[in-house]
Amino acid sequence: MSVPAVQHFLLVFDRRRGELVDELHFGHDSKRALAAYSKAEAEHFDDPTMEIVLIGSDSIETVKVTHANYYGGLEAASKYLSGI
């Protein structure tokens, strides 16, 4: 059985505010996602506060786990990580 096709998401994260400011969905259109990635990076080339990244996954829910740093983080997996 095959796995679901990869969907592409472009995330724009404001490092200074610690907030995701844009989340663009390109579905399975890899070429359009790549072009948007290059364009967004060029627009923010001199602005290190904006972190732009192109991620592909089966769903945005999975991205929220694998790249939780751009979202609310994850539940502490140990008491030692709790409250940090």
Place this chain on the structure above:
Amino acid sequence: MLPDVPLTTSQVKKAGRTARRFMRGEDVSEVEMNKALEIIDRFRAAHQRPMVTANNGLRSMVRSEGCKVEVSQRLKRLPTILDKLKREPHLALPNMQDIGGVRAVLESIDEVRRVEARLKRNRAPVGYADYITTPRSSGYRGVHVIVMYGDRQIEVQLRTRVMHTWAITVEKLSYRLNENLKGDGKHAVQDLMAAISRAVALEESGEVVHGDLHSEITRLREIADPYLRGGHR
């Protein structure tokens, strides 16, 4: 749109060298740098299709091992590619192994080892780092396997949820404190996170966190506390 004409290895090498020279302040014009950036962008884009194949393959392997499938791919950010060129002066751009990366978050070390074994059986790795057996001094843990998909190197990262949560915490602290805490370093927060990594590694292996380590974490947390209180949440 990015042109479809394939790049030669020497074009990519030259673009990497030009970008590095520009960043060092050597005699490289903006026109030359822009041309180099365009080639770096096209070189990166050439990883997209192999990375999708790697992503599909990894999800299939994770599922075959009976594990929950939490897998994503990412194409390395241009500023990070440039940083790496600057940091590693002898690294030729065509040899950068993590431009295309695929990550799986798994439940246990046993699952990581099973998926790792399946991955290695499927394709002979061209690079391998076991940061579970030998963690980075930062405390980073995980397994990195470099595999060829087509003519591109793709880095596969395998982590348990505990390792992943630790790594995400470091990333979020880096944003909050506006410092890169991901590498190996001596910032108070890095010292704390390295000690916490040792503790969670013991917990993950079912071992007891001894009193000395527990006290050390308490002490380091007090030292890091002013930083942990700072920045946004």
